[in-house]
Amino acid sequence: MDAFTTHTGTAVPLRRSNVDTDQIIPAVWLKQVSRTGFERGLFAAWREDPSFVLNDASYSGASVLVSGPDFGTGSSREHAVWALQQYGFRVVIAARFGDIFRNNSTKMGLLPVVLPDAQVEALQDAVEADPGLEVTVDLERREVRWAGESVAFEIDDYTRWRLMEGLDDIGLTLRHADDITTYENGRQPWLPTTV
Amino acid sequence: MGRTLAEKVWEQHVVRRADGEPDLLYIDLHLIHEVTSPQAFDGLRLAGRPVRRPDLTIATEDHNVPTVLGPISDPVSKTQVETLRKNAAEFGLRLHPMGDAGQGVVHIIGPQFGLTQPGMTIVCGDSHTSTHGAFGGIAFGIGTSEVEHVLATQTLPAYRPRTMAIEVSGELPVGVTAKDLILAIIAKIGTGGGQGYIVEYRGEAVRKLSMEGRMTVCNMSIEAGARAGLIAPDETTFAYLEGRPHAPSGEAWDQAVAYWKTLKTDDDAVFDKVVEIDASTLTPYVTWGTNPGQGLPLGASVPTPESFADPVARSAAERALDYMGLTAGTPLRDIEVDTVFVGSCTNGRIEDLRSAAEILRGRRVKTRTLIVPGSMLVKLQAEQEGLHEVFKAAGAEWREAGCSMCLGMNPDTLQPGERSASTSNRNFEGRQGKGGRTHLVSPQVAAATAVTGRLTAPADL
Numbered sequence A: 001m002d003a004f005t006t007h008t009g010t011a012v013p014l015r016r017s018n019v020d021t022d023q024i025i026p027a028v029w030l031k032q033v034s035r036t037g038f039e040r041g042l043f044a045a046w047r048e049d050p051s052f053v054l055n056d057a058s059y060s061g062a063s064v065l066v067s068g069p070d071f072g073t074g075s076s077r078e079h080a081v082w083a084l085q086q087y088g089f090r091v092v093i094a095a096r097f098g099d100i101f102r103n104n105s106t107k108m109g110l111l112p113v114v115l116p117d118a119q120v121e122a123l124q125d126a127v128e129a130d131p132g133l134e135v136t137v138d139l140e141r142r143e144v145r146w147a148g149e150s151v152a153f154e155i156d157d158y159t160r161w162r163l164m165e166g167l168d169d170i171g172l173t174l175r176h177a178d179d180i181t182t183y184e185n186g187r188q189p190w191l192p193t194t195v
Numbered sequence B: 001m002g003r004t005l006a007e008k009v010w011e012q013h014v015v016r017r018a019d020g021e022p023d024l025l026y027i028d029l030h031l032i033h034e035v036t037s038p039q040a041f042d043g044l045r046l047a048g049r050p051v052r053r054p055d056l057t058i059a060t061e062d063h064n065v066p067t068v069l070g071p072i073s074d075p076v077s078k079t080q081v082e083t084l085r086k087n088a089a090e091f092g093l094r095l096h097p098m099g100d101a102g103q104g105v106v107h108i109i110g111p112q113f114g115l116t117q118p119g120m121t122i123v124c125g126d127s128h129t130s131t132h133g134a135f136g137g138i139a140f141g142i143g144t145s146e147v148e149h150v151l152a153t154q155t156l157p158a159y160r161p162r163t164m165a166i167e168v169s170g171e172l173p174v175g176v177t178a179k180d181l182i183l184a185i186i187a188k189i190g191t192g193g194g195q196g197y198i199v200e201y202r203g204e205a206v207r208k209l210s211m212e213g214r215m216t217v218c219n220m221s222i223e224a225g226a227r228a229g230l231i232a233p234d235e236t237t238f239a240y241l242e243g244r245p246h247a248p249s250g251e252a253w254d255q256a257v258a259y260w261k262t263l264k265t266d267d268d269a270v271f272d273k274v275v276e277i278d279a280s281t282l283t284p285y286v287t288w289g290t291n292p293g294q295g296l297p298l299g300a301s302v303p304t305p306e307s308f309a310d311p312v313a314r315s316a317a318e319r320a321l322d323y324m325g326l327t328a329g330t331p332l333r334d335i336e337v338d339t340v341f342v343g344s345c346t347n348g349r350i351e352d353l354r355s356a357a358e359i360l361r362g363r364r365v366k367t368r369t370l371i372v373p374g375s376m377l378v379k380l381q382a383e384q385e386g387l388h389e390v391f392k393a394a395g396a397e398w399r400e401a402g403c404s405m406c407l408g409m410n411p412d413t414l415q416p417g418e419r420s421a422s423t424s425n426r427n428f429e430g431r432q433g434k435g436g437r438t439h440l441v442s443p444q445v446a447a448a449t450a451v452t453g454r455l456t457a458p459a460d461l
C-alpha cells in the first residue's frame, strides 16, 4: 500500500446519493482474476451518458471525488476501490460511506473523508465554479483545504497512522501470532471444522 | 451493567486488545467464493504465506455459474471458477464445485451443513454474510484485502460497531412474510440507518419466525447499512441445527446448547439505539426505486418526488423514477413485469420455494418465471417434495443452484428496459443486467405476480 500523508489535486463533484458499489463497478467487471485494469469499468454504465460528470473534460485529471451521501453502499467488492484508484482518485469525500467500502479503502490507501453535508456541498459548488480549483487533503492535520477554506475531518488514530506509514495489516497482525495460538488453544471444543 | 448479545459474542472472540488499536478478532468460519478471492490468494502466494486454518474455511462456486446444465460458456467466468479450483487445491481447502451435491450460494450452504452455529464469528468476501447472524453470531462481509488477512491469520482487526435494537412488536398478519418485514424496516430507517451498527432483531414477531425467515431478515441488514444483524438463538435455532452434518452431537451437543442458551441480551443491557416497529400493521411490501429503502406497501402508489422533504431524497426519487420508467401516482398494483425471479441467498431456501409453489399450484404463469434453488440440497429436497412438478406445470423454469438473476454475472440477466419482480435483495440500477428494472418482493408476491403479470399479492388472486 502507498503511504498517504497529504494530497493536492483537482476535484470532481458527483451530485448523487446512494452511489452503490454496483454503480462504481458493475458486476460484469468482477470476473477478472487480476488486480489491474478496473479503471475501464469505473461507473461503466453512467459513463455511457455524455453528460455524466466524469465525461466533462474540464474535470479531467481530477484526483479527489466529492460525492453525495452514502457513497459505496451495497456489495463488498473491493474492485470498487481498485477501479477508483486505477482511474486516478486518491481521495473520496462524502457525508456518509458504506462501512465495508470505507474499510476496503483504508486497506488500499484510498482515503475516505467524511465531511458534513453542508461542507460537501460547499466544496461541490466551489469546484463547479472553478474546475481547476486545487483541493488539499491533509491527513497529518486531518484537514481539507481549498480557496482559503479549511475544514477538519475525523479519522481514528490507528487508521491514520497505518495510512501514513503505508503499512500492510497482515504483517502487523502476524507480529501477534503467539496471541492467536494462545486463543486457538482455548476455543470451545464443539466448534465446527469444515473437514 | 448487562451486555447485549453482540457484545458477548464480540468479547468472546477478542484475541488481543490494545489501547488506540482495533481489537484483533478471531474468526470461527471463513466462507469463500470465486469472485472476491483470486486476488487474495495471489497475495498469499506473493508473500509466501499459507492458509492458517484450512479446516475453518470452505469454498463454493455460485456467482458465475449458469443455472442450466452444461459447462460455463463465458471464458472469463470460466477462468474465474477454474482459478478458485486451482487455489483450493493448492492451499488444501474444501470446495463444492458446480454439479457437486453440496454446491450452492455461499450463504445457503453454511447453515445447511450446520457450519453456522450460535455465538460464532463468520466472515466472507460478500456483503450478505449478515445472513448467518440469524443463528445468533456475528457475521459480516469483508473485502478482498480482508479475505487475504483472514486466510493468513484467521483473525481480523476491527472496531466493535455500536449496537442497535430493532424491536418488532405484535404478530405479522397472515400473508405478510419476513421479506415484507425487512423491506418495511429498511424503508423506515433508510439505506444508511444502520451504518456503524450491529443490529439485533428482537420482539414477538421475530421470535415467531422460522430459521429461514430469520435468515431473510438478517440477510438484508446490509441493505439498511448495517454490516451485521443477529437474532438470539432459541429452541427454533437448536431444532434447526440438531442432526446437521457439522452440528455437535452427543455430549458435545448438550454442552453447546447449554452455552448457546446464555447467548442473549441481558435484561439490563443498553443499546446505543432502539428502533420500534409494529408487525401487526404491515402488509406486503415492494420497492419502486433503485435502492432497497425506496419501498412501500403494495397497496400504495408510486410516490411523487415532491413528497420527499429532504432534497437529497427528492433528487434520488426523481432519478429512480426516470431509471425505472415509472410515473408518480401509478398504483403499484398496475405495474407490469416481464420476468419473475424466485431465488438468491435472501429467498432461495426450501421454505421460500414451498410458499411460491403453494401459490402456483394449479395456476399458470403469464411471465417468464425463473425458480432457482439456493443450493443443490434445496433442489434435491424440493424435488423430493414434488415442488418442481408444480413449477413446471405452471409454466415456470426450474433451474440448477446458483446466484442466478440476483446479479448480472452469469447468463441469467434482464435485457435493457426489462422489468422484474425479484425475491433478491438489491434493486440497484443494472443489478440484474444493464438497464434492467427491479422490484424487490417476497416469494409469495413474486409467485402471485407471475400469475397476473402485474405486481400482485396472493390475497388478490
Ligand code: SF4
Pocket (backbone or CB within 6 Å): B062, B063, B105, B106, B107, B126, B128, B344, B345, B346, B402, B403, B406, B407, B424, B425
Ligand atoms: S445470491 Fe445474490 S446477494 Fe446472495 S451471494 Fe449471490 S449474488 Fe450475492
